[in-house]
Amino acid sequence: MQPNVAARVRAVFPVLGSQAGLAAEATVCAMLLQTVSRGDNLTLEGPLRDWSKELRRR
Template sequence: MTGGLQPETAGRVREAFLVLGSPAGLAAEATVCAQLLQTVSRGDNRVLEDRLRDWSEDLCRRQP
């Protein structure tokens, strides 16, 4: 992954796609996160592992 986290970009995306804060959006995020974590378990995308695990923990804290 090049660069770093882009909080300003993430904020603009969240403003544009309000569904991301909804239960459906949370379910979608959890699905994508789980799929990406599966790729890590198969040996791919290892560079993303820490960020994906952080994202997963954040999703657990945000569950309704």
Template sequence: MDWEVWGRAPEGFDAATFYACTLLQPDTAPRIRTTFPVLGSLAGLAAEATVCAQLLQTVARGGNLILEDQLRTWVEELRHR
């Protein structure tokens, strides 16, 4: 259960969202991955892909533009896992 949006989400969704919020903080983002090992799991991969896709949709609508480059880099990293 994901309480932020009151619905179901993949395991690790909150950790992936937290990670996404730190993409502009190069010292913090790697620490999030270490702190939440679910992000290295198969379920975490699904959660990361979901969060990344959701945020890229907001970019397409003109939001979160500051994250666009980091999100596109994240997508490429996810493709190679």
């Protein structure tokens, strides 16, 4: 939710741009979306759905 922090993380960990990194991001996103479906982290639902859409475009 902090684009400047996300950019720094991607710069430090270039593996995130790889296929393995994409798989890891998709896994974490799916896990967090599951918490939303259980009623937790509801404030993150919108950003998580946006992240999910962005991951599918990659």
